[in-house]
Amino acid sequence: xxxxxxxxxxxxxxxxxxxxxxASGEPLSLSxxxxxxxLTSPPLSETSNVKKAQLGEKLFVYLLxxxxxxxxxxxxxxxxxxxxxxxxxxxxNEYSLVRGNPDFVFYESGHxxxxxxxxxxxxxxxxxxxxxxxxxxxxxxLPGWExxxxxxxxxxxxxxxxxxxxxxxxxxFLTGDQIYADxxxxxxxxxxxxxxxxxTGWHERMPVDDHGGxxxxxxxxxHGRMHELNLAGFGITSTAADNHLxxxxxxxxMYLAVLGGEVSLPQRGHVFSRIHHSxxxxxxxxxxxxxxxxxxxxxxxxxxxxxxxxMIMDDHEVTDDWNLNPAWEAKMYGNPFGRRMVSNALxxxxxxxxxxxxxxxxDDAFLDTIEAHLNRHQASGAEADAFDAQMLDRQxxxxxxxxxxxxxxxxxxxxxxxxxxxxxxxxGACVLMNGPARHWLTQLLQxxxxxxxxxxxxxxxxxxPVFGFARMEKFQQVASKLGISPATLxxxxxxxxxxxxxxxxxxxxxxxxxVTVLSGDVHYSFSSQGAFNSTAPxxxxxxxxxxxxxxxxxxxxxxxxxxLLHVEQDDDYPELMTxxxxxxxxxxxxxxGLVLFADDGSTEKxxxxxxxxxxxxxKHVLTYQYSSSGV
Ligand SMILES: [Fe+2]
Numbered sequence: 001x002x003x004x005x006x007x008x009x010x011x012x013x014x015x016x017x018x019x020x021x022x023a024s025g026e027p028l029s030l031s032x033x034x035x036x037x038x039l040t041s042p043p044l045s046e047t048s049n050v051k052k053a054q055l056g057e058k059l060f061v062y063l064l065x066x067x068x069x070x071x072x073x074x075x076x077x078x079x080x081x082x083x084x085x086x087x088x089x090x091x092x093n094e095y096s097l098v099r100g101n102p103d104f105v106f107y108e109s110g111h112x113x114x115x116x117x118x119x120x121x122x123x124x125x126x127x128x129x130x131x132x133x134x135x136x137x138x139x140x141x142l143p144g145w146e147x148x149x150x151x152x153x154x155x156x157x158x159x160x161x162x163x164x165x166x167x168x169x170x171x172x173f174l175t176g177d178q179i180y181a182d183x184x185x186x187x188x189x190x191x192x193x194x195x196x197x198x199x200t201g202w203h204e205r206m207p208v209d210d211h212g213g214x215x216x217x218x219x220x221x222x223h224g225r226m227h228e229l230n231l232a233g234f235g236i237t238s239t240a241a242d243n244h245l246x247x248x249x250x251x252x253x254m255y256l257a258v259l260g261g262e263v264s265l266p267q268r269g270h271v272f273s274r275i276h277h278s279x280x281x282x283x284x285x286x287x288x289x290x291x292x293x294x295x296x297x298x299x300x301x302x303x304x305x306x307x308x309x310x311m312i313m314d315d316h317e318v319t320d321d322w323n324l325n326p327a328w329e330a331k332m333y334g335n336p337f338g339r340r341m342v343s344n345a346l347x348x349x350x351x352x353x354x355x356x357x358x359x360x361x362x363d364d365a366f367l368d369t370i371e372a373h374l375n376r377h378q379a380s381g382a383e384a385d386a387f388d389a390q391m392l393d394r395q396x397x398x399x400x401x402x403x404x405x406x407x408x409x410x411x412x413x414x415x416x417x418x419x420x421x422x423x424x425x426x427x428g429a430c431v432l433m434n435g436p437a438r439h440w441l442t443q444l445l446q447x448x449x450x451x452x453x454x455x456x457x458x459x460x461x462x463x464x465p466v467f468g469f470a471r472m473e474k475f476q477q478v479a480s481k482l483g484i485s486p487a488t489l490x491x492x493x494x495x496x497x498x499x500x501x502x503x504x505x506x507x508x509x510x511x512x513x514x515v516t517v518l519s520g521d522v523h524y525s526f527s528s529q530g531a532f533n534s535t536a537p538x539x540x541x542x543x544x545x546x547x548x549x550x551x552x553x554x555x556x557x558x559x560x561x562x563x564l565l566h567v568e569q570d571d572d573y574p575e576l577m578t579x580x581x582x583x584x585x586x587x588x589x590x591x592x593g594l595v596l597f598a599d600d601g602s603t604e605k606x607x608x609x610x611x612x613x614x615x616x617x618x619k620h621v622l623t624y625q626y627s628s629s630g631v
Contacts, residue, residue: 011356132520176314
C-alpha cells in the first residue's frame with residue numbers, strides 16, 4: 001500500500017459511468033471491477049478505461065472509468081454496489097489494492113472488504129452531505145470541543161448507515177477552501193518542502209521577472225516567504241502568507257495530506273535552523289493543532305472512497321482574495337511569479353479536485369500540456385508558457401463549472417474565474433459571474449427545461465452564499481463605505497450580481513421551480529430562505545440557502561461576531577446561536593451539513609452534524625425545517 005499516496009476517491013458517478021481517482025508514487029497497471037450487492041455473483045463490470053497523468057518523478061494521478069459491459073445500458077440503481085481496484089505486477093500477477101486493505105478504505109459495517117456506494121433510484125437525491133473550509137491548524141472552534149476535522153463526522157454517518165440507503169447520503173459536495181494555500185502551518189510547510197524533491201524530482205524554480213530572474217522557494221526560511229520574497233509586491237493580499245504554498249509540489253503535497261495521505265510533521269528540533277528570524281508563532285502549538293486535524297485522516301480516506309465526491313474551489317485553493325476584482329487581477333497576472341503561482345495552484349486543483357468532477361472536459365491535449373511542463377523542470381521556456389496560458393485561460397466559460405443529471409438538477413458554479421467589475425469600479429466588489437458565464441448557465445437551464453419540462457427543482461452550489469446572512473453583509477457594506485478595503489472585508493458576496501443571477505433563473509425558458517443553494521466560505525453556518533423574483537413575467541422561485549461552514553476553521557464568534565449575529569443561547573447546545581429576528585438559524589459550530597430532500601426535489605430539512613470529541617459518534621446537533629411558505 002506504500003505506493004498509494006491518496007485515494008481511491010469515488011468521483012463522478014452516473015448510471016452509465018463510475019469514476020475512481022487515485023494518486024500513486026509509481027506507475028501502476030490498473031484495472032477495476034464493479035460488483036452488485038451480492039459479491040458471490042460475477043462482477044457487473046470488468047470494463048474500465050484508465051487515464052494517467054504523470055505530475056512528477058514519483059507522482060502519478062489516475063482516473064479510472066468503469067462502464068457497463070457491452071449490451072448493458074446502465075448500472076443498477078437503488079442498491080449497494082462495491083468496487084475493487086486491481087494492479088498487475090511485472091510478473092503478470094493481479095492483486096487487489098483495496099480488498100482487505102489494512103488502511104481501512106472499506107467499512108466493517110459494510111460486511112465486505114471492499115468500498116461500497118449506491119446510485120439513487122431515478123438519480124433522485126434523498127440525502128446528501130456538504131461542507132467547506134478545512135484549515136488544518138485552525139484552533140478548536142468552540143471552548144469545550146476537541147480540535148478536529150468535522151469531515152470525519154461525515155465518515156461516521158456513512159459508517160452508521162452503510163447499508164441503509166434511506167438514511168445514507170448519496171453524495172458529498174465539498175464547496176470550497178478544501179485547502180488554505182496562503183495560510184499554512186510552519187510544520188506543514190516544512191513537511192511539504194521536504195517531500196517536494198522526492199515527489200517531483202526537483203525543487204521548483206519560479207520566474208520573478210521577464211529577464212530570466214528566478215527564485216527557489218524551498219531555499220527561503222520557514223515563515224520567511226512574505227518577508228524575503230515580498231509576496232505583496234507580486235499581488236498577494238493575504239495577511240497570513242508567511243508560509244504561502246508556491247510551487248506545484250507544495251500545492252500537490254497539501255492535497256495529498258488533506259485527502260487522507262500519509263502525514264509526518266517534523267518536530268521543531270528538526271527544523272530549528274530553517275526558521276526565519278521574524279517568525280513569531282508558536283511552532284509546537286500550531287503543529288499540535290495540525291496533528292489533531294490529521295488524526296482522523298483514515299476516517300477521511302474511508303469516507304472519500306465510499307461516497308461520490310464533488311468539489312469546487314473558492315479562493316484559498318489558490319490564495320486569499322483570488323480574483324477579488326479587476327484591480328487585484330491586474331497586479332497578480334501582471335508579473336510572471338503571480339502567473340506561475342496561480343498556474344501551479346490551478347494545475348493542482350485540476351489534478352486533485354477538478355478532473356474527477358467532469359472528466360470529459362479535459363482532453364489528452366490538456367493533460368499533455370501539464371505533463372510537458374511539470375516533467376521538464378524549467379521555470380521558463382515554451383512548455384512553461386503553454387502551461388501558464390492553459391491554466392490561466394478563461395475562454396471556456398464552464399471550464400470548472402459543471403452539472404449533474406440528478407433530481408434536483410445539480411449545477412456547481414465556479415464563481416472565481418469568470419468575474420467582472422461591479423458598479424464600484426475596478427477595485428470594488430465584483431459580479432461573481434460575467435456575461436459568458438451567465439450565458440452558459442442560461443443555456444444549461446434551457447436545455448434542462450427541454451429535457452425535463454418546466455417546473456424542475458434545482459440544486460445550486462455556490463462557494464459563497466447567494467442569500468448571505470444579512471446582518472453580516474450589511475456590516476461589510478458599511479465598513480466598506482468607511483474606507484476599509486474589499487480584501488480586508490472579504491467583500492465577495494453575491495450582492496453586486498444578484499439581479500443578474502435572478503434574471504437568469506427567472507427567465508421564461510429556465511423552467512426552474514424551486515432552488516436549494518449549498519454554500520460555505522463564511523465560517524459560520526446558517527439555514528435560511530430567499531426568493532428569486534421577476535415582474536415580467538411574474539415569477540417567484542423559492543430558495544433554501546443552506547450554508548455549512550466551516551468543517552475546520554475559526555468561525556466569526558468573538559465579541560464582534562456575537563454582537564453582529566445577535567446571539568441567543570440554546571439550552572441544549574449553548575454554543576449555538578439562534579438570532580431572534582431572522583427566520584433562519586446561524587451558528588459558529590464546526591460541522592458537516594446534511595440535506596434532506598422532499599419527494600418533489602425541494603429542501604425538506606438541513607441538519608448540521610458534529611461531534612465534540614473524536615471518540616463520540618456524530619450527532620444531529622441542529623435541524624432546520626424548511627418550508628417555502630415561510631418566505
Ligand atoms: Fe474558508
